[in-house]
Amino acid sequence: xxxxxxxxxxxxxxxxxxxxxxxxxxxxxxxxxxxxxxxxxxxxxxxxxxxxxxxxxxxxxxxxxxxxxxxxxxxxxxxxxxxxxxxxxxxxxxxxxxxxxxxxxxxxxxxxxxxxxxxxxxxxxxxx
Amino acid sequence: xxxxxxxxxxxxxxxxxxxxxxxxxxxxxxxxxxxxxxxxxxxxxxxxxxxxxxxxxxxxxxxxxxxxxxxxxxxxxxxxxxxxxxxxxxxxxxxxxxxxxxxxxxxxxxxxxxxxxxxxxxxxxxxxxxxxxxxxxxxxxxxxxxxxxxxxxxxxxxxxxxxxxxxxxxxxxxxxxxxxxxxxxxxxxxxxxxxxxxxxxxxxxxxxxxxxxxxxxxxxxxxxxxxxxxxxxxxxxxxxxxxxxxxxxxxxxxxxxxxxxxxxxxxxxxxxxxxxxxxxxxxxxxxxxxxxxxxxxxxxxxxxxxxxxxxxxxx
Numbered sequence: 001x002x003x004x005x006x007x008x009x010x011x012x013x014x015x016x017x018x019x020x021x022x023x024x025x026x027x028x029x030x031x032x033x034x035x036x037x038x039x040x041x042x043x044x045x046x047x048x049x050x051x052x053x054x055x056x057x058x059x060x061x062x063x064x065x066x067x068x069x070x071x072x073x074x075x076x077x078x079x080x081x082x083x084x085x086x087x088x089x090x091x092x093x094x095x096x097x098x099x100x101x102x103x104x105x106x107x108x109x110x111x112x113x114x115x116x117x118x119x120x121x122x123x124x125x126x127x128x
Numbered sequence: 129x130x131x132x133x134x135x136x137x138x139x140x141x142x143x144x145x146x147x148x149x150x151x152x153x154x155x156x157x158x159x160x161x162x163x164x165x166x167x168x169x170x171x172x173x174x175x176x177x178x179x180x181x182x183x184x185x186x187x188x189x190x191x192x193x194x195x196x197x198x199x200x201x202x203x204x205x206x207x208x209x210x211x212x213x214x215x216x217x218x219x220x221x222x223x224x225x226x227x228x229x230x231x232x233x234x235x236x237x238x239x240x241x242x243x244x245x246x247x248x249x250x251x252x253x254x255x256x257x258x259x260x261x262x263x264x265x266x267x268x269x270x271x272x273x274x275x276x277x278x279x280x281x282x283x284x285x286x287x288x289x290x291x292x293x294x295x296x297x298x299x300x301x302x303x304x305x306x307x308x309x310x311x312x313x314x315x316x317x318x319x320x321x322x323x324x325x326x327x328x329x330x331x332x333x334x335x336x337x338x339x340x341x342x343x344x345x346x347x348x349x350x351x352x353x354x355x356x357x358x359x360x361x362x363x364x365x366x367x368x369x370x371x372x373x374x375x376x377x378x379x380x381x382x383x384x385x386x387x388x389x390x391x392x393x394x395x396x397x398x399x400x401x402x403x404x405x406x407x408x409x410x411x412x413x414x415x416x417x418x419x420x421x422x423x424x425x426x427x428x429x430x431x432x433x434x435x436x437x438x439x440x441x442x443x
Contacts, residue, residue: 070307074227074228075179076179076180076181076225076227077177077179077180077181077182078180078181078182078223078225079180079181079182079184080182080183080223081182081183081184082183082184083183083184088183088221088222088223089221089223090181090182090183090221090223090224090225091181091220091221091223091224091225092181092224092225092226092227093224093225093226093227093229093231094226094227094228095227095228095229096227096228097228099279
């Protein structure tokens with residue numbers, strides 16, 4: 001019983017220290033503009049975000065903005081258009097570890113236009 | 129025979145010209161078996177496209193030989209341009225960008241016509257930290273990327289890199305890393321930008337920001353000049369009005385005498401002209417001085433300028 005209580009308390013303590021947001025989006029001729037809010041407490045150690053995108057068609061961009069709306073490092077864009085007017089798939093992988101200097105609501109932004117493909121993301125806020 | 133020689137000459141000329149519009153990239157890379165033995169070079173038209181993966185940006189591609197060596201000529205202009213060399217893992221599309229992990233698959237470099245760029249990646253070394261040599265611009269670019277990795281680097285550090293940079297492109301990229309500049313830093317950036325060709329597509333927003341940030345200064349300077357001009361005009365207007373008020377206090381005879389004095393006549397000549405005694409002229413002159421608040425003839429010249437020639441003529 002004591003062990004279970006210790007396990008549950010440890011789990012609660014761990015959860016208090018890390019906020020994880022995970023998700024995946026199937027892109028099917030998708031045109032979306034989505035911002036995922038990430039609450040960052042004062043003194044948070046880092047925001048880690050991992051993104052994997054395979055884009056068969058269309059355009060897509062990923063960025064992270066601080067509470068003031070300023071773009072943080074990391075982020076990328078994919079575009080499948082070729083010079084000849086055709087399409088060629090693009091792929092983007094991002095593993096960023098940002099030290100948040102400003103507490104507040106950070107935003108993980110996804111913008112897609114006529115996109116077909118798969119999008120996977122994981123955001124982890126390591127709090128003090 | 130003559131025609132053949134001419135054709136050969138044209139062909140050689142075209143070859144020479146096209147060679148002149150190229151740069152060369154050669155390199156050595158050690159990659160594990162999960163990577164394809166291919167390399168790609170993209171020309172990046174702006175800093176915004178540095179992290180854009182698109183087949184349309186790739187200008188040349190080639191194979192890496194079994195020893196890990198590769199070499200290719202690629203189109204390059206007279207001015208510096210920003211390029212990205214990248215590798216892909218087996219099965220990935222050509223336009224794949226891997227950012228942030230140890231598997232980072234790209235490195236940036238600067239090149240212009242006739243440059244010979246050399247890339248070298250040691251085993252276990254991330255691609256982004258490989259050696260790019262062949263021009264001073266690339267050592268400056270490497271120094272900039274090292275600085276950008278340092279979270280504590282402030283605006284002064286980036287502007288300082290731009291200041292010392294011999295490559296306008298590396299300099300502009302350094303400036304683009306700086307944000308929220310104070311007035312002193314803006315002045316510093318202004319001095320640096322003055323050395324660059326403003327027609328470069330790179331950093332167009334930097335030049336624009338600089339112009340906008342200076343436009344308000346022009347407006348303020350214009351405003352100050354306008355206020356000064358208005359104050360001078362107002363001062364002259366009221367002074368002229370005051371002088372006219374005093375002028376009207378003179379009698380017709382006194383006005384005539386002032387007119388003659390202003391036309392350069394002596395008291396004696398005034399007396400002769402008006403057919404009056406010299407002592408009378410002197411009395412009038414003393415009264416005029418008292419009324420106008422002057423002490424000699426020279427001071428009357430100021431009134432000549434302010435009142436204008438019509439009064440002198442009238443006199």
